[in-house]
Amino acid sequence: MNTAPRVGVFGLLGSGNLGNDGSLEAVLGYLRAEHPDAAVDALCGGPGTVTARYGIPATRLHWNRGEYRTASRVGAVAAKGVGKLVDIVRTAAWVRRHDVVIVPGMGVLEATLPLRPWGFPYSLFLLCASGKILRTRVALVGVGAAPIRDRPTRALVRLSARLAAYRSYRDDLSRDAMRAMGVDTARDEVYPDLAFALPTPPPGTPNGTVCVGVMDFHGGNDDRARAEEIHRRYVEGTTRFVRALVEEGRPVRLLTGDACDTSVVEAIIDAVDSPLVTAAGTGSLTDLMRELAAADSAVATRYHNLVCALKAGTPTLALSYAAKSDALMDRMGLGSYCHPAREVDPGRLLEQFRALEKQSAELRRTLTERNRLAARQLRDQFAELNAVLFPKTQDAHALRETS
Known part of the structure; x- marks a missing residue:
């Protein structure tokens, strides 16, 4: 049969x-x-x-x-x-x-x-x-x-x-x-x-790189009336954050999660104008995880950029655009490292990022345990x-x- x-x-x-x-x-x-x-x-x-x-x-x-x-x-x-x-x-x-x-x-x-x-x-x-x-x-x-x-x-x-x-x-x-x-x-x-x-890629050798996952973000279904304002504030805030990292000598690797996100990558690269800012060509979540596994830390907006960063065991700060991002971060033990994507405050974001990096070793251990459970x-x-x-x-x- x-x-x-x-x-x-x-x-x-x-x-x-x-x-x-x-x-x-x-x-x-x-x-x-x-x-x-x-x-x-x-x-x-x-x-x-x-x-x-x-x-x-x-x-x-x-x-x-x-x-x-x-x-x-x-x-x-x-x-x-x-x-x-x-x-x-x-x-x-x-x-x-x-x-x-x-x-x-x-x-x-x-x-x-x-x-x-x-x-x-x-x-x-x-x-x-x-x-x-x-x-x-x-x-x-x-x-x-x-x-x-x-x-x-x-x-x-x-x-x-x-x-x-x-x-x-x-x-x-x-x-x-x-x-x-x-x-x-x-x-x-x-x-x-x-x-x-x-599959989880092997961890890379620390070299100071920060992965920043961006998104062509215009808000949600209920934000259509102010979509352009939300987009402008998101791009400007993220750009200022990237510029602050570059001024400290940190290499920044920009990641996307959808074909439409490339416009944001291009806007940030043009605005910061530094050889320390590069864009990754990723065609799959496996590619994303490889990039994130090689980074010291990450800041990410798209939900599956967060998933990949957390699965790779990389300390990550979420630019959260929906409750699902907050729930994911909480589930993986990083609930205090969320920042609103609709209201990016570069100064506050930089403070949170520095706090994240200070706890890097502890957070990596937490992620190892949570990934085993997942x-x-x-x-x-x-x-x-x-x-x-x-x-x-x-x-x-x-x-x-x-x-």
Whole structure:
């Protein structure tokens, strides 16, 4: 009897966000280790990148290629409308071909960055509704969630979560947010972010380098009216902090987490104008971790830049743009080293950074302990996935072992 499961992975994967792709990489590592015979493919934002990088077949998430471009002309608006209807059929047809669909990590149940309800929230709803109707198990694995004010977005997110066959979260705040939105979370578990399951690079030789992870930050979904002001203050504050480090003779390595972040890197390099400031070319979370492992310390904004820094064991200060960053830092024992990304105060940031470096040896020991705990907890997460999503495969393995 053939028990090979047909597994789909779903999300804004291969679209330039390193955190999303790192979550995918962690899930693929789990599937290849635990279910090497599984047939895996993706419905995602960047199918060409996913196929080239991870060696799995991939299909474009949206029928309309201009889905994430602003539509003003009548033809473009009409194409978006038609695309929403076509995607109903496309998503259902794709879901039907699978036994299990996994949404790997990502902040799919939050709106901490600008988000329109008829973009990804609508796509996620189509996925979960198709899974429910067609009896394909849809699993939201280690996902992020947050309170959502916009009513259409909140409604789609709540329905998606309710329709999913399995849910787990990357922090308690996420589970609490879904409970507050009316989702029964009694059986939902919390585990560390999936990126903590990726291999850890060896530590580098201390050389005084400070890694600064930047972000093309304009605030969240509720900050649209003051987005440009938030962006300007973030870039100016971060630039002044980098300049202060350079004036002390510290090498600064700028990191990104998404393709859009390069504009901030360029702005800082142009403003500081020093050979001590360089930019790292990173194409994956593994690349990010290598850079961070070689640094003495780090300051980071993007959530998965923080994850990589903490997993690499590097003392890190968070430029926090959402509660998830504060929760992550607290979980890893660095809760007092957070600074608001919306209100960057270079002087205060420099004070916090100096305090961080004074505690460097102690913080590295703390991170070693917390990383060991995270690894154990993620092993529990994958064991739970085996039991919930692949019961037939597990029964077949057990039968072979006893025969």
